[in-house]
Amino acid sequence: MKVDRAQILDEALKLLNEVGIDALSTRMLAERLNVRQPALYWHFKSKRALVEAMAEEIMARGHTHDWSVVPENWRNFMLENARDFRRTLLSYRDGGRVHAGSETSPQDLPNVEAHIAVLVKAGIEAEFAMELLVAIARYTVGCVIEEQAEPPPEQEKLDAAAVDFPLTRRAIAHYRDRGHEAFFEAGLQMMIDGAAQRLARHT
Numbered sequence: 001m002k003v004d005r006a007q008i009l010d011e012a013l014k015l016l017n018e019v020g021i022d023a024l025s026t027r028m029l030a031e032r033l034n035v036r037q038p039a040l041y042w043h044f045k046s047k048r049a050l051v052e053a054m055a056e057e058i059m060a061r062g063h064t065h066d067w068s069v070v071p072e073n074w075r076n077f078m079l080e081n082a083r084d085f086r087r088t089l090l091s092y093r094d095g096g097r098v099h100a101g102s103e104t105s106p107q108d109l110p111n112v113e114a115h116i117a118v119l120v121k122a123g124i125e126a127e128f129a130m131e132l133l134v135a136i137a138r139y140t141v142g143c144v145i146e147e148q149a150e151p152p153p154e155q156e157k158l159d160a161a162a163v164d165f166p167l168t169r170r171a172i173a174h175y176r177d178r179g180h181e182a183f184f185e186a187g188l189q190m191m192i193d194g195a196a197q198r199l200a201r202h203t
Contacts, residue, residue: 002039056105
């Protein structure tokens with residue numbers, strides 16, 4: 001039985017949701033596809049190559065970049081782009097870890113150019129635009145990895161120990177109450193506010 005690249009990626013993403021990135025293997029994937037392992041190597045030379053392709057496929061399926069943008073609304077664009085990126089990564093088990101370490105594919109360069117152009121038209125240098133895009137992307141991936149990780153088994157001990165530290169106790173209570181999404185939004189807003197302040201200084 002022959003399998004093409006699309007079939008392999010589709011089954012690999014289903015398997016990812018079932019077993020997670022650590023357990024996923026080319027042997028297991030070959031068994032699911034009812035082929036021999038070498039058949040996968042025609043398309044992917046290693047598990048790392050497969051994972052990189054899975055990361056690209058996750059982005060292609062979920063991160064569509066289909067909203068209109070004008071330079072005056074660059075802040076809203078950055079917010080919505082990061083939120084959509086986060087939602088896309090969270091749509092698959094271990095999506096953050098799959099994406100970590102991957103690089104933009106050549107096919108996605110038109111999107112990269114369009115994103116930089118939005119910021120440049122708003123008055124941001126192309127170099128700083130790239131710094132901002134990379135910083136927000138890495139922040140988003142890190143937040144998703146933390147969110148998808150198993151919670152600490154004894155976090156109650158930390159809460160109990162914080163009783164003697166009133167400021168820390170208050171801060172921890174705030175963290176527990178707000179949750180992952182609210183803290184992602186807070187950090188994202190800080191980064192974009194900082195970029196806006198830098199832009200204002202230079203203009």
